[in-house]
Amino acid sequence: MTKPRLRFAPSPTGYLHIGGVRTALFNWLWxxxxxxxxxxxxxxxxQERSTPENEQIILRELAWLGLHWDEGPDTGGxxxxxxxxxxxxxxxxxxxxxxxxxxxxxxxxxxxELDAAREALRAADPKAxxxxxxxxxxxxPADWLxxxxxxxxLRTPSSGHTGWNDLVFGEQRVPNDTIQDVVLVRSDGVxxxxxxxVVDDITMGITLVARGRDHMINTPIQLxxxxxxxxxxxxxxxxxxxxxxxxxxxSKRHGAVSVGEYRxxxxxxxxxxNYLVRFGWSFGDQEVFTMVDLIDKxxxxxxxxxxxxxxxxxxxxxxxxxxxxxxxxxxxxxxASLLPWLARYxxxxxxxxxxxxxxxxxxxxxxxxxxxxxxxxxxxxxTFDEKAKEKFLLGEKASVLSPLRDVLASxxxxxxxxxxxxxxxxxxxxxxGLGDVAQPARVALTGRTFSPGLFEVMELLGRDVxxxxxxxxxxxRG
RNA sequence: GGUCCCAUCGUCUAGCGGUUAGGACAUCGGCCUCUCACGCCGGUAACGCGGGUUCGAUUCCCGCUGGGAUCGCCA
Numbered sequence: 001m002t003k004p005r006l007r008f009a010p011s012p013t014g015y016l017h018i019g020g021v022r023t024a025l026f027n028w029l030w031x032x033x034x035x036x037x038x039x040x041x042x043x044x045x046x047q048e049r050s051t052p053e054n055e056q057i058i059l060r061e062l063a064w065l066g067l068h069w070d071e072g073p074d075t076g077g078x079x080x081x082x083x084x085x086x087x088x089x090x091x092x093x094x095x096x097x098x099x100x101x102x103x104x105x106x107x108x109x110x111x112x113e114l115d116a117a118r119e120a121l122r123a124a125d126p127k128a129x130x131x132x133x134x135x136x137x138x139x140x141p142a143d144w145l146x147x148x149x150x151x152x153x154l155r156t157p158s159s160g161h162t163g164w165n166d167l168v169f170g171e172q173r174v175p176n177d178t179i180q181d182v183v184l185v186r187s188d189g190v191x192x193x194x195x196x197x198v199v200d201d202i203t204m205g206i207t208l209v210a211r212g213r214d215h216m217i218n219t220p221i222q223l224x225x226x227x228x229x230x231x232x233x234x235x236x237x238x239x240x241x242x243x244x245x246x247x248x249x250x251s252k253r254h255g256a257v258s259v260g261e262y263r264x265x266x267x268x269x270x271x272x273x274n275y276l277v278r279f280g281w282s283f284g285d286q287e288v289f290t291m292v293d294l295i296d297k298x299x300x301x302x303x304x305x306x307x308x309x310x311x312x313x314x315x316x317x318x319x320x321x322x323x324x325x326x327x328x329x330x331x332x333x334x335x336a337s338l339l340p341w342l343a344r345y346x347x348x349x350x351x352x353x354x355x356x357x358x359x360x361x362x363x364x365x366x367x368x369x370x371x372x373x374x375x376x377x378x379x380x381x382x383t384f385d386e387k388a389k390e391k392f393l394l395g396e397k398a399s400v401l402s403p404l405r406d407v408l409a410s411x412x413x414x415x416x417x418x419x420x421x422x423x424x425x426x427x428x429x430x431x432x433g434l435g436d437v438a439q440p441a442r443v444a445l446t447g448r449t450f451s452p453g454l455f456e457v458m459e460l461l462g463r464d465v466x467x468x469x470x471x472x473x474x475x476x477r478g
Numbered sequence: 479g480g481u482c483c484c485a486u487c488g489u490c491u492a493g494c495g496g497u498u499a500g501g502a503c504a505u506c507g508g509c510c511u512c513u514c515a516c517g518c519c520g521g522u523a524a525c526g527c528g529g530g531u532u533c534g535a536u537u538c539c540c541g542c543u544g545g546g547a548u549c550g551c552c553a
Binding site for chain 1: 479480481482483484485488489490491492500501502503504511512513514515516517545546547548549550551552553
């Protein structure tokens with residue numbers, strides 16, 4: 001059996017949408033699982049909105065996510081080029097074939113004429129739906145107008161049905177008379193989606209097309225194109241839609257929808273993918289997966305058909321699992337991802353960073369949070385929270401700082417366990433609750449009222465810095 | 479409106495004729511505790527409605543209702 005070939009075919013008309021990532025992920029997973037090929041194709045035939053910058057963003061985000069492609073615009077491959085605007089001769093060849101065989105025809109109707117007809121119909125019957133009136137459907141080469149622009153339309157059968165066995169939705173059947181004579185090629189020679197897509201999938205040897213359910217309406221049209229071309233179509237599978245919080249199409253109004261925004265928030269790539277894979281796919285009660293596990297377990301039979309609503313809180317929770325658990329992301333990977341977030345502190349002592357990891361990982365939900373939570377360790381001095389400073393360092397509560405400093409100074413080893421034992425017994429002797437001592441000390445050392453365990457903080461800072469910060473804080477009262 | 483699709487807690491979902499309808503997130507209690515988290519324990523919370531089929535329907539069929547997609551020289 002030949003290996004499957006799958007593709008992700010975004011149009012570079014904007015940022016990379018997380019719904020698109022979900023589609024890319026399912027295709028990618030299947031390619032990886034089966035040893036097939038994952039192709040990245042850029043559908044840039046909308047020249048109004050497509051930009052090279054957007055293409056670069058898409059490539060960069062996919063790479064960040066780890067969804068690497070085997071063939072694509074930058075890597076090349078045996079079926080290139082991988083940008084549609086570089087494939088115009090190919091489409092031309094295919095559309096010529098269709099016109100020659102009579103499966104498609106030239107239509108010289110202008111946009112203005114069509115708009116006028118559309119308007120006229122609306123005026124006569126507001127509820128009627130406009131269809132192309134077929135002005136050029138039954139004309140031939142003898143009627144062609146020289147020096148006038150024309151589009152190429154598909155001659156759609158007026159009876160019968162077009163159907164397919166959808167990988168996710170099962171048997172589908174659509175009456176042909178509901179399908180219009182769609183435009184295949186614009187008057188400037190650039191193909192439209194339903195044509196370019198089919199020609200590319202044919203010439204790129206795509207065997208399985210998995211895409212969002214919003215494309216399900218296009219599938220019968222494309223099937224008709226395959227039929228007109230005399231080519232066996234690939235398998236189609238449609239994925240349920242990812243909708244916004246209140247059930248409409250997911251858009252910017254619901255918060256972040258572009259991958260870049262999540263990357264900038266410090267969400268781990270695998271955490272994002274893990275959330276997305278559970279959207280329309282499940283494996284019993286399992287919520288959390290490694291990529292290896294996912295490739296092993298993914299399959300089309302476990303996909304669901306119902307649309308769902310995007311839930312940012314759940315995404316954060318799943319991503320948090322990846323931030324916490326070493327079995328999902330080892331410390332090497334964690335450090336590699338965190339380092340860029342620490343750039344403001346200059347060169348980072350990686351040993352110090354690794355030492356603090358056990359106290360950071362259970363707390364930080366994103367890399368951004370992780371970076372913020374270690375500023376006390378890497379900055380020269382703590383950045384004080386003003387309210388905390390006033391409450392714990394400027395008032396009576398700060399009186400414990402000097403004696404505490406002396407107790408700590410006498411410790412032979414500056415290790416968390418030892419410091420804790422020493423401070424606890426000292427506090428008990430003096431009749432202090434540990435909290436009375438810990439909060440002022442915490443603010444003195446970290447600048448904040450919350451931090452990892454106080455004695456771990458001390459150990460990580462080391463004797464010199466700890467004592468110096470306590471001294472400095474004690475002096476604040478004057 | 480035409481065509482197509484869907485329907486289990488607020489959300490993502492498990493379930494594939496007989497279950498006290500399970501898990502996760504969120505939420506609400508409690509425990510732990512030097513703070514904040516993590517963690518742990520527990521609670522609230524769902525099969526849209528009406529007909530069939532069946533000894534028995536969340537599960538199979540039909541209708542209704544509700545939601546969604548789409549109807550471009552966008553993709």
